[in-house]
Amino acid sequence: MKKVITFAIPCYNSAEYMDHCIQSILEGTSYAKDVQVVIVDDGSQKDDTPAKADEWEQRYPDIVKAVHQENGGHGIAVLKGLSVAEGTYFKVVDSDDWLDDEALPKLMDKLREFDRLGERVDLVVTNYIYDHTLEGKRHAVNYRHALPVGRTFRWNDMGHFMMSQNLLMHSLCYRTDVLRDGGVPMPAHTFYVDNIYAYVPLPRCKAIYYLDVDLYHYFIGREDQSVNEKVMAGRIDQQVRITRIMMHAYHLYDDIDSYALRAYMVNYFVLMMAICSVFSELSDHPDAMDELGDLWAELHDYDRRMWRRARLGICGLATNLPGRGGKLATVAIYRTVAKIFKFN
Template identity: 30%
Template sequence: MNENVLSKVLTIVVPAYNAEKYLKDNLDSFCIPELLSDFEVLVIDDGSTDHSANIAEEYVKRYPDTFKLITKKNGGHGSGINTGILNAAGKYFKVVDADDWVEKEPFMRLIQVLKNSDSDIIASGFYWVYDEGQKNKMEFTRKLEMKMPFAGVDYNKEYIFDEIADRVYIKMHHITIKTAILKEHKIKIDEHCYYVDAEYITYPIPYVETIRFVDAFVYMYRLGRQGQSVSIEKMQLNEKNYDKVIESLLTFYDRLEDEVICSEAKKKYIAGIIARIVAGKMKIMLSYPAINSRKLSMIDFDKYLRKNYPAIYYGNINIALSILRRTNYLLYGIASMLVRHKYS
């Protein structure tokens, strides 16, 4: 991709599946007249059976130079992102889920930074926003995901990623990344699968050299709506998806030895990401009634990691999992009870 001929500084990809209830909030948040020429919004309709495509088409008609609608057969969230990567024309790339939105002033600040930056990743902040059914989303309770990316951060500085890799964790909603990295290295994540955010934030890392942080909380991440995939019930139902993502991540990690050139700092960072996903898998296993067969399954999986992926095993920062390991899983029953009580 020749960045010198790009007319847009940013491609925003909105994967949408049956999102008619939320999509207008999402797309309205980008309708900032003074910025419309700076970015494109690709709404990827993932085989919706509701009016999502019709809603998107209204914005295409109003702002044809900014909004584009791409319709496709259902393939899941990852498929929407993959399609977005293939069709993106902006210098930078960001995913904003159809039920989320961006805040005007912080988004304007992000665009300004993108215009004047050549860093591989631009990281901005986000809020957890709790939707409890209020009609006005301004009434939703907000919680900062984190106040700052690390102590002493200089928001005006371009950092070498390796030099701060042990101090940061860049989540899906933080990240705005150079489109060229995704295209040139053929980044592709699993389709027909939940929880692929972990793949999206992991696979480009070996190719990232620089990162810059924006002092702006751009992304509003909606939580609490019925059926959301991060609820413990949904995680139980989709446990095999979690397993698939972990398997894909471990396969990718294995490739860092031979096929993908990766610094030690980045490799350790990637191990830390996978360790967090492993902790999520353990939470799912603990959320079921405590029976000996599940306990043995957890122990076997843990032994497998310790033997084959020690950097991932020892990269764990989850306190509950650390306690289970230190007590040789003697507290398994209590841990299971506490997890089930928390999510009951």
């Protein structure tokens, strides 16, 4: 049967929680045969992830495909899933997250409708929920005031995004061919590649649809989680690596025709530079600030206009305050924002 969508689940030593993720997709789609679930075992060696992946494929061979590879990191696992995807659409679901059982059928209905009518939609956007399970708290992110609801639109039809409304991997369902045509430059053994995934392919998307449902549950709570403040500070070199790739993907003011998409992508990139600035301040790496200085200098040489926007705008000034007092103020600003928007 033709596959309407492929759900790719990168798994690395995920045996403790991957079943919940997989089950949420199978149950939410009513075990439909036009769905493909690709479980990518990214070289797991410390638990039963490989065996679990194979067991799921054996139980549902018409739906689930288990793929094993040497460890390459999250981005390489996503690309592996993409390489074997059979669905018209492609969505990544991390193994510690899950999809909502009421929202998922609505997404499936809409994708099947596009397929039945022969309507090409390059990107479907849905809402997501920061699920602070250990605290018993949830924080939903929607796009109601930024995107037209319930109709196909173009980038210039969208409105202004607030700081809390960036399009993240959790909210995106791309047409598979959009991702394949032009590729997604995901580096190996690097965290935070979801920023590349949610940034580089956007200009290729011509027709977009916003389905206003709370689909994706993004688990927040493990101490070793990539968005934990201490973990992010310890991996500042990887954050810089991701930001550098995003920098070189486009000369935004020259390459992006849509003024609305350009404004959105400029703001996204400015935020990435601010994150690099904050976590360089928080990092214990002795060369973190030198690497940050090199990144700003590289941006200055690569795209002077982007440098001015990122460094001399409010966000850049607030996250690069001079002196010890400036460092304390920068960190305080970040923690206040994090507390308000609850993203880690």
